[in-house]
Amino acid sequence: MEQDAQLMLRVKEGDACSFELLLGKYRRPVVNYLYRMVRNQGVAEELAQEVFLRVYRARDRYEPTAKFTTWLFRITTHLALNALRDAKPERYDTSLDGNGDGRQTWDVADGRANREQQMVAASRLDAVRRAIAELPDKQRAAVLMHKYQELDYTQIAGALECSVPAVKSLLFRAYETLRGKLVHLSADEGQHAPLDRTRGCHDS
Amino acid sequence: MTHDEAIEIILQTREGPPPGSAEHRELMAYLDKSPECRALYERQQALFEELDVWQPVEPSAGFDARVLAKIEAANRPWWRGLFTELRPGFAVGLAMLLLVAGVVLRQEPADPSEAAPKVAVIESGEEMQYFERLDSALDDLEMLVDFEVLPLPAAGEGRS
Numbered sequence: 190m191e192q193d194a195q196l197m198l199r200v201k202e203g204d205a206c207s208f209e210l211l212l213g214k215y216r217r218p219v220v221n222y223l224y225r226m227v228r229n230q231g232v233a234e235e236l237a238q239e240v241f242l243r244v245y246r247a248r249d250r251y252e253p254t255a256k257f258t259t260w261l262f263r264i265t266t267h268l269a270l271n272a273l274r275d276a277k278p279e280r281y282d283t284s285l286d287g288n289g290d291g292r293q294t295w296d297v298a299d300g301r302a303n304r305e306q307q308m309v310a311a312s313r314l315d316a317v318r319r320a321i322a323e324l325p326d327k328q329r330a331a332v333l334m335h336k337y338q339e340l341d342y343t344q345i346a347g348a349l350e351c352s353v354p355a356v357k358s359l360l361f362r363a364y365e366t367l368r369g370k371l372v373h374l375s376a377d378e379g380q381h382a383p384l385d386r387t388r389g390c391h392d393s
Numbered sequence: 394m395t396h397d398e399a400i401e402i403i404l405q406t407r408e409g410p411p412p413g414s415a416e417h418r419e420l421m422a423y424l425d426k427s428p429e430c431r432a433l434y435e436r437q438q439a440l441f442e443e444l445d446v447w448q449p450v451e452p453s454a455g456f457d458a459r460v461l462a463k464i465e466a467a468n469r470p471w472w473r474g475l476f477t478e479l480r481p482g483f484a485v486g487l488a489m490l491l492l493v494a495g496v497v498l499r500q501e502p503a504d505p506s507e508a509a510p511k512v513a514v515i516e517s518g519e520e521m522q523y524f525e526r527l528d529s530a531l532d533d534l535e536m537l538v539d540f541e542v543l544p545l546p547a548a549g550e551g552r553s
Contacts, residue, residue: 230453233395238460313446
């Protein structure tokens with residue numbers, strides 16, 4: 190049995206230290222996943238607190254049938270999607286300026302070259318965030334879990350409560366959209382047409 | 394390796410299969426034969442690199458403490474909240490309740506029968522006639538006093 194599942198079973202038996210270990214291990218991934226979903230660190234932290242509270246409350250019902258991360262990200266994704274559905278638009282950072290909290294860091298004391306590099310980097314970051322933000326909610330969740338949390342297809346399917354082929358389809362479409370939107374950032378801009386998945390290249 | 398298998402590997406593995414692995418060799422051999430898939434592989438690798446510019450944030454200080462405080466609050470019995478989070482409101486509410494209860498209890502007698510007006514019940518016709526005659530006699534007396542036929546009663550003297 191994986192270590193996290195063992196810790197969760199100890200939490201189920203009333204061991205508070207095991208819960209604190211899980212909290213310490215997953216605090217950052219959960220906050221960052223939620224931050225990239227809702228694009229506001231304050232809201233992300235509020236939701237993350239609720240995630241851990243729900244994990245604690247559900248300890249009696251926990252059964253290690255799947256990986257702990259799958260269960261954790263199912264709760265997290267459920268809360269994130271509900272929050273996005275219920276939220277007033279102004280509560281979230283739709284402008285995508287700065288880091289999502291209205292803060293933007295510019296080191297103007299540096300030389301012109303550095304400032305230009307920073308502006309280019311900020312522009313790339315803004316483009317990436319916009320492209321991800323514009324994905325449909327489930328595609329965004331799938332990409333964030335796959336790319337940034339490094340969950341595999343089975344875990345993502347468990348978190349999104351859908352089949353593995355459905356996850357593959359979500360990711361295929363999401364990455365195709367992202368490649369289309371972020372192609373200008375690549376050096377080989379404009380050289381590639383969208384790929385038809387149904388057409389074989391060399392089915393050797 | 395088929396086209397779909399290649400695409401799945403290209404999209405599934407963020408850094409591609411480990412260099413030197415059988416899967417990596419198979420993929421590279423396939424990509425040599427398929428320029429379109431190689432182009433996809435390169436674009437996908439470039440995309441993964443682009444996505445890396447969105448760096449993670451650090452949770453704010455005291456995050457764990459806030460989570461643990463929420464858990465502790467959730468574990469408390471509901472009525473304890475009346476004496477902690479809602480303490481000022483609860484105290485004011487309780488004082489108002491006691492005040493209202495005091496006023497209401499002061500106005501309402503404990504035994505409703507005590508509050509009822511005392512009315513003499515005249516049950517027989519004979520008694521009724523007696524009281525009518527008495528009332529008439531008193532009216533006559535009053536009239537005689539008004540017309541000064543009878544002297545005014547001295548101070549302290551009653552009608553009876």
